[in-house]
Amino acid sequence: MRDDRPPGSRRSCDRRPHRKGDPMIAGGETIATLATPHGRSAIATIVVAGPDAALAVDRHFFPLGKKGASASSVGDILVGHWRDSAEEAGEELVVSRTAAERVEVHCHGGVAASRRILNHLTAAGCREIAWADYARQSEISPIAAAARVALADARTSRTAGYLLDQYNGALQAELTTIAELLETEQVSDAQLRLQTLLAAANFGLHLIRPWLVVIAGRPNVGKSSLINALVGYERAIVFDQPGTTRDAVTAAAAFDGWPVELADTAGLRESDDAIEREGVARARKLQSAADLILLAIDQSAPWTKDDQTLVDAYPHAIIIHNKSDLPAAGDGVRPAGLEVSAERGDGIERLIATIGHAIVPTPPLPGTPLLFTPEQVAAAQQAAALLAEKRPAAAAQTLRMLLT
Structure with missing residues (x-):
C-alpha cells in the first residue's frame, strides 16, 4: 500500500490570484476558529482574524519579550504564556502575526487547551466559527x-x-x-x-471520496482473509464456516497513492437463514455501487456452475484465484485471473498494483x-x-x- 507520486511530478504554484493578506471577514467583525482537526495532537492552531484580533489575543497572552501581539509586525513570532492574569503561571505557547488583522495562536494539542483559549477569545468579543466557514469567507473565490x-x-x-x-x-x-x-x-x-x-469529473470527485472496492464471491473462498492481507492487519474475522460474514466489513487503504475503501461482503449464495439472506442482499446493493469488484474464487475447490454464474454476472471484475498455497483443483475450465494466497501473502503486491491501475488507468498530469x-x-x-x-x-x- 503505497502513497507515492510519480518521480518528477510538478505542481502549479503561480496561477492563483494574488491576495492582499487580510481575511475578508464580513461586517468588520473579529472571529476565532480552530484551524486544526479536533482531537489530541502535538500542536493546535487557533486563527484570530479581524480588526480587533491582536487586542483580543493580548488580553490573555503574556509574552516573554517586550512586545505583545498588538505591537508586533507581520511575520513576528512571539513566545509567552496564555493565562487569566499576570499572577498565574499559564500555558507556554507561540503567537504569530501573519497579516495586519490576523494572528495565529499555537498551543498544546489537547482538546482542553484549545477550548480554554477559544473561550477566552469569545469572552474578549470574538465570534467563534467553524474552520470551513472561515475558509469560505477568507478566500478570494x-x-x-x-x-x-x-x-x-x-x-x-x-x-x-x-x-x-x-x-x-x-x-x-x-x-x-x-x-x-x-x-x-x-x-x-x-x-x-x-x-x-x-x-x-469522476476522478475529481474521488479526490476526497475514496474509491469503493468490494470483494465478492461465494462463501468460504477467503474474502475476509483477502481484506486482511490487503490492509495489512486483521480487520475482518476469519472462520472456516460458510456464511460467517453477514454484514459488510470495511477498511480504509491507499493503493498507489489512491484512497480506497475496501468492503468484505457476505458470501453470495442462496440460504434459508433470514440473517444470511439479508447479508447477501446488502452485499449485492454494495456491489452495485462499487467502483471496482474483486471476485474471489477458491482455486483449490472444483469449479462449479455457481462460480461461472458469478463470473458472468461481473464481467468487469478482477478475478482472484485465492488459496494458491493449496493444491489446485486442476479442472482446466477457469477464467484467467490473479493467483493469490491471502494466507501467505503470495501475489498481494501484484494485486495491489492491479487495483491501483484499474481504478485510475491514466492519472491526469x-x-x-x-x-x-x-x-x-x-x-x-x-x-x-x-x-x-x-x-x-x-x-x-x-x-x-x-x-x-
Whole structure:
C-alpha cells in the first residue's frame, strides 16, 4: 500500500490570484476558529482574524519579550504564556502575526487547551466559527475555498497534490477561459474544453471520496482473509464456516497513492437463514455501487456452475484465484485471473498494483484542471446542456456563478 507520486511530478504554484493578506471577514467583525482537526495532537492552531484580533489575543497572552501581539509586525513570532492574569503561571505557547488583522495562536494539542483559549477569545468579543466557514469567507473565490476545505479531507498526498493545483488556480483559470470563449462566440472550442472537464469529473470527485472496492464471491473462498492481507492487519474475522460474514466489513487503504475503501461482503449464495439472506442482499446493493469488484474464487475447490454464474454476472471484475498455497483443483475450465494466497501473502503486491491501475488507468498530469465537488460537476453539466440547446450566453453565466 503505497502513497507515492510519480518521480518528477510538478505542481502549479503561480496561477492563483494574488491576495492582499487580510481575511475578508464580513461586517468588520473579529472571529476565532480552530484551524486544526479536533482531537489530541502535538500542536493546535487557533486563527484570530479581524480588526480587533491582536487586542483580543493580548488580553490573555503574556509574552516573554517586550512586545505583545498588538505591537508586533507581520511575520513576528512571539513566545509567552496564555493565562487569566499576570499572577498565574499559564500555558507556554507561540503567537504569530501573519497579516495586519490576523494572528495565529499555537498551543498544546489537547482538546482542553484549545477550548480554554477559544473561550477566552469569545469572552474578549470574538465570534467563534467553524474552520470551513472561515475558509469560505477568507478566500478570494469559491473554488479556492472549496479546494482549501477539500485539502483538509484529502487522504493521501497524491490526491492532495491535485487539490493543491485547484487551490492554486487550475480550475479557476480553465472555467474563466471557457466562459470567455462562450462570451466571444467561440462555442466549439469552449464545448471541447467543457467536455474534457466533464470526462475527468469522476476522478475529481474521488479526490476526497475514496474509491469503493468490494470483494465478492461465494462463501468460504477467503474474502475476509483477502481484506486482511490487503490492509495489512486483521480487520475482518476469519472462520472456516460458510456464511460467517453477514454484514459488510470495511477498511480504509491507499493503493498507489489512491484512497480506497475496501468492503468484505457476505458470501453470495442462496440460504434459508433470514440473517444470511439479508447479508447477501446488502452485499449485492454494495456491489452495485462499487467502483471496482474483486471476485474471489477458491482455486483449490472444483469449479462449479455457481462460480461461472458469478463470473458472468461481473464481467468487469478482477478475478482472484485465492488459496494458491493449496493444491489446485486442476479442472482446466477457469477464467484467467490473479493467483493469490491471502494466507501467505503470495501475489498481494501484484494485486495491489492491479487495483491501483484499474481504478485510475491514466492519472491526469499535474496541473490539470479538475472539477472536484458535486456542485461544480452539476454546474458544468448544466452548462453543457445549455450549449446543446444553443444557449452559449446562459452557459457562460452558469459557469461564472462558480467563479464569484
